Amino acid sequence: MILRFSKVKLLILFFALILVSIPLSLRAQSNSSSKERVGQTYIDVPAELNKGTAKSLKDYVSELLSKKYVSVGKLYDAPFEGLEDKIYISVTKEKAIPIIAGGVSSYAGTEEGLAAALYDGSIRLWSTYPCKKVKLPSGKGASLVAYAPGSPVLAATDSDGDNLFIYDLKTCTRIPGDIPVEHGPVKMMAISRTGDWLGLIDSFNTLLCGPSNGPLKELSVLEGTPLFIGYTPGQGILVEVEASGKIVLWGMNDLSTINSDEVPDGPFTSVRMSGYVVCLRRDDGKEIYWDLRKRSLVKKSEALKESPSWVYEKDGALVYSTGVDRWKVAEHFGMPMFIVSYSAKEKLIRVRDLDSKTRYYSTLDGKEFSEINTSDWKFVSPKNGIYKAGKKSFRFFDSVCQKGIQRLYCRYIDGKGFYLWWQQAGNVADLNPHPMELPVRECILADQPAVWTPLIQGEIR
Numbered sequence: 334m335i336l337r338f339s340k341v342k343l344l345i346l347f348f349a350l351i352l353v354s355i356p357l358s359l360r361a362q363s364n365s366s367s368k369e370r371v372g373q374t375y376i377d378v379p380a381e382l383n384k385g386t387a388k389s390l391k392d393y394v395s396e397l398l399s400k401k402y403v404s405v406g407k408l409y410d411a412p413f414e415g416l417e418d419k420i421y422i423s424v425t426k427e428k429a430i431p432i433i434a435g436g437v438s439s440y441a442g443t444e445e446g447l448a449a450a451l452y453d454g455s456i457r458l459w460s461t462y463p464c465k466k467v468k469l470p471s472g473k474g475a476s477l478v479a480y481a482p483g484s485p486v487l488a489a490t491d492s493d494g495d496n497l498f499i500y501d502l503k504t505c506t507r508i509p510g511d512i513p514v515e516h517g518p519v520k521m522m523a524i525s526r527t528g529d530w531l532g533l534i535d536s537f538n539t540l541l542c543g544p545s546n547g548p549l550k551e552l553s554v555l556e557g558t559p560l561f562i563g564y565t566p567g568q569g570i571l572v573e574v575e576a577s578g579k580i581v582l583w584g585m586n587d588l589s590t591i592n593s594d595e596v597p598d599g600p601f602t603s604v605r606m607s608g609y610v611v612c613l614r615r616d617d618g619k620e621i622y623w624d625l626r627k628r629s630l631v632k633k634s635e636a637l638k639e640s641p642s643w644v645y646e647k648d649g650a651l652v653y654s655t656g657v658d659r660w661k662v663a664e665h666f667g668m669p670m671f672i673v674s675y676s677a678k679e680k681l682i683r684v685r686d687l688d689s690k691t692r693y694y695s696t697l698d699g700k701e702f703s704e705i706n707t708s709d710w711k712f713v714s715p716k717n718g719i720y721k722a723g724k725k726s727f728r729f730f731d732s733v734c735q736k737g738i739q740r741l742y743c744r745y746i747d748g749k750g751f752y753l754w755w756q757q758a759g760n761v762a763d764l765n766p767h768p769m770e771l772p773v774r775e776c777i778l779a780d781q782p783a784v785w786t787p788l789i790q791g792e793i794r
Contacts, residue, residue: 390433390444390459391793394653397431398793402659405769405788411739411755418668421754423687429659429793433644434651439477441523443642444794446482449651450475456489456500464505469498479524479531481564486528486545494518497533499546512547523571525564530585532571534559542571542588550588553581561604561611565625572625574604574611580623596623596630610636643794656794669744669754671729674710675722682720682727682777683710687744687752696723699778718742719779726779731772734765745773745786 408424434440434449434457441448446460452474456467462485469475473491480487486508487500495517499508514535522533524545531545538559543549557575564571570591571583578599582591598621601613609625622636623629643654672685681702682694693702713720720727730744733753740758745751751771772783 389461389465390447390653393459394431394433394655394793397433398429398655398659401431401661402429403662405660405790408660408753408771408788409734409736409741409765411736411741414739414757417739417755417757419666421665421667421669421752423663423665423750423752424660425663425750426658426660429655429657430652431655432650433653435649437646437649437651438475440644440646440651441478441480442482442644444644444653446480446484447644447651448478448480448487450478450489454491456487458487458502460502462502462505464500464502467500467505467507470507471496471498477519477522479522479533481524481526481528483526484524484528486524488522488524488531488545490514490517490519490522497522497531497547508546510547512549520559521562523563525569525585526566530564530569530571532562532564532573532583534562534573540573540583542583542585552583552588560601560613561606563606566608570625572606572611574601574613576600576602578613578621580611580625582625592628594623594628596621607636607642612636657791659790660788669752671715673713673715673720673729675713676705676707676709677711677723678709679705679707680723681705681707682713682722684729686729686746688746688749694727694777696725696727699727699776699781727777728779729774729777731774731783733767733771735762737761737763743771745771 412420434451436452437449438452439450449457451457454469454472454474456475456478458464458466461483467487469489469491471491473493475489476492476494477490478487479489485502487502489498490496495514497512497514499512500506501508516535516537516539518536520534520536522531524531528545530542531549532540532542533549534540534555538555540552540555541549542552555575557577557579559573560576561574562571569585571585573581573583576599578596578601579593580596581593583589584591596613598615602616603614605612610631611623611625613621613623620633622631622633624631643656645652645654669687674683676683680696682696684692686692693704694700695702713722718728718730730742733741733743735741735758738757738761739755741753741755743751743753767785769788770785771788773786774783
């Protein structure tokens with residue numbers, strides 16, 4: 334027993350020596366870090382709020398893309414035998430930015446969760462909850478919507494803007510009772526990510542906050558022009574931004590001011606917030622980035638580390654910038670036809686191309702050339718897709734693959750995209766030497782290979 338006690342005492346002494354040996358500066362840093370500024374605990378993000386992208390919105394966007402664009406694999410689908418000479422297609426690549434809702438009066442949220450208020454009085458939703466749509470009881474158009482990704486609660490106003498309608502997204506029903514707005518219409522409003530807190534600014538520039546189901550308490554009558562209100566990801570702080578650049582943070586626990594800052598280089602005309610970074614935009618287009626945690630300006634590169642939103646409004650519609658390219662197909666009837674002539678005098682090949690444009694190519698290097706007026710043009714007929722002129726051979730398209738007796742050919746025209754068509758081959762084969770790639774011919778000399786371009790689609794961000 335005495336021996337065991339001695340070991341315990343030795344261990345206590347050992348750890349005490351370690352503590353004493355820690356530099357004073359490190360202990361001071363530890364103490365200072367534990368004394369966070371007022372409101373810091375509000376800013377920290379609860380673990381339950383770190384959710385991924387709402388699957389429902391991505392699924393909806395994928396469905397839209399599948400209707401508008403062709404999948405790469407379908408480019409390799411051969412037509413029924415005998416239809417090869419009846420149709421061909423042109424394929425162009427474009428940035429996929431589908432319209433996800435039209436007739437939008439306002440929206441709230443990001444790709445992690447989104448709500449769109451429509452002029453027909455309905456509100457469309459993409460969230461982690463099964464509720465996809467709600468309708469305002471007033472029979473009027475929806476005006477403003479307050480929603481945050483992950484929130485089980487949504488608030489909205491109709492076109493009059495003097496009443497708040499609150500919805501429970503778990504049950505997809507309206508919470509009984511309205512929250513009247515004394516000085517309507519509501520100018521702007523926001524709800525926290527947990528759905529606990531609601532803030533709004535009325536027509537008298539009065540800032541009111543409180544529980545999402547009311548009652549709301551008047552916090553301040555704003556002296557400046559309000560541009561934005563929103564909640565931090567930690568949901569405990571309301572951020573209010575004015576045109577002068579004044580930013581005020583309000584704590585929801587006691588409904589009092591946490592701090593106030595003045596962003597330089599104002600006045601500003603619009604504001605958006607991503608994570609803890611506020612972006613203030615001036616009338617001349619210049620953007621200023623302010624970090625709420627650092628309480629200082631930050632560079633755009635640092636600001637972009639915050640989670641950006643790929644959803645934005647354009648011409649009264651809500652669109653989603655997917656970050657991927659997709660292939661759009663146009664059908665053309667008949668068979669593709671090239672009308673090719675040769676000028677021995679100017680050493681040029683002239684072709685009436687698939688887009689009905691006339692192009693000229695040098696027979697010396699096979700590269701595209703400027704138009705030259707000459708009268709010695711002679712028609713050239715192809716043999717197996719090869720045109721012979723002078724001592725050289727030329728080609729305008731390449732074989733992509735073969736399925737049975739059907740062979741797929743491709744011609745790329747800069748700025749117009751790929752032209753694809755099938756023809757019957759003289760043999761039976763199953764060939765695809767460059768899967769998921771299409772040829773780009775930079776030179777029409779037959780002995781020069783094409784450059785094969787990957788048909789990469791990518792994942793929706």
